[in-house]
Amino acid sequence: MTLGELFSREPEEIAPGAVHLPDWLPEKEQRELLTACREWARPPAGLRTVRMPGGGEMSVRQLSLGRHWFPYGYAPTVVDGGGERVKPFPGWLGEWARSAVDDASAVLAAGSGPRPGPGRGAYGEGPCAAPYDIALVNFYDASARMGMHRDSDERSGEPVVSFSLGDECVFRFGTARGRGRPWREVVLRSGDAFVFGGPSRLAYHGVPRTEAGTAPAALGLDGRVNVTVRAY
Numbered sequence: 001m002t003l004g005e006l007f008s009r010e011p012e013e014i015a016p017g018a019v020h021l022p023d024w025l026p027e028k029e030q031r032e033l034l035t036a037c038r039e040w041a042r043p044p045a046g047l048r049t050v051r052m053p054g055g056g057e058m059s060v061r062q063l064s065l066g067r068h069w070f071p072y073g074y075a076p077t078v079v080d081g082g083g084e085r086v087k088p089f090p091g092w093l094g095e096w097a098r099s100a101v102d103d104a105s106a107v108l109a110a111g112s113g114p115r116p117g118p119g120r121g122a123y124g125e126g127p128c129a130a131p132y133d134i135a136l137v138n139f140y141d142a143s144a145r146m147g148m149h150r151d152s153d154e155r156s157g158e159p160v161v162s163f164s165l166g167d168e169c170v171f172r173f174g175t176a177r178g179r180g181r182p183w184r185e186v187v188l189r190s191g192d193a194f195v196f197g198g199p200s201r202l203a204y205h206g207v208p209r210t211e212a213g214t215a216p217a218a219l220g221l222d223g224r225v226n227v228t229v230r231a232y
Contacts (some may be wrong), residue, residue, distance in 0.1 A: 015184065021192065023191050025192075044085075059143060064117075068086040089135060097161040149207070161223050166224040168214040173205045174203055
């Protein structure tokens with residue numbers, strides 16, 4: 001039995017404005033996204049180890065699309081590396097993100113809780129038209145983790161959209177008040193999407209562990225890839 005089998009696999013509002021969409025990417029789209037990630041990972045401006053200002057290194061390896069993320073800002077080039085220009089953000093990935101936001105909006109609209117506030121769909125009015133133009137691609141091996149943090153370096157308040165490939169992980173989702181409790185833990189599997197906006201747009205979140213060997217065999221991936229799409 002895998003971790004995911006212990007939990008519901010229905011779409012669920014995890015926090016106000018935060019929605020888990022299990023199995024959102026079909027197998028074909030998972031393979032397409034993984035193929036793209038492998039191409040993006042090649043130099044120049046490919047997969048790298050991020051060094052934090054204090055000198056420590058992130059255990060997750062990362063690459064950027066559209067604009068280069070560095071602690072704590074964005075630039076058109078790899079300013080904390082070799083200075084290469086970042087790879088372009090593909091329009092189709094923005095379309096996927098907008099579709100996921102619309103699906104998350106439907107989950108929120110069907111719920112009995114308060115509406116999340118400004119945004120698109122159940123985050124506001126009408127289908128999502130967010131100008132998604134940047135993404136971070138994170139690769140987790142069996143020992144990689146992601147500490148509690150919030151995505152606060154973007155100028156836009158549009159929802160963040162996350163796509164998971166490969167091994168399962170425990171995704172810890174808290175509040176905007178700080179890194180500590182309360183939080184919810186959700187198992188994310190290959191193909192899952194997670195959308196957070198409105199009052200949860202600046203919520204702290206992280207990945208305390210992954211479950212090695214749980215990736216779908218057909219995907220041919222050893223580890224976990226997370227693609228997080230944002231509007232700059």
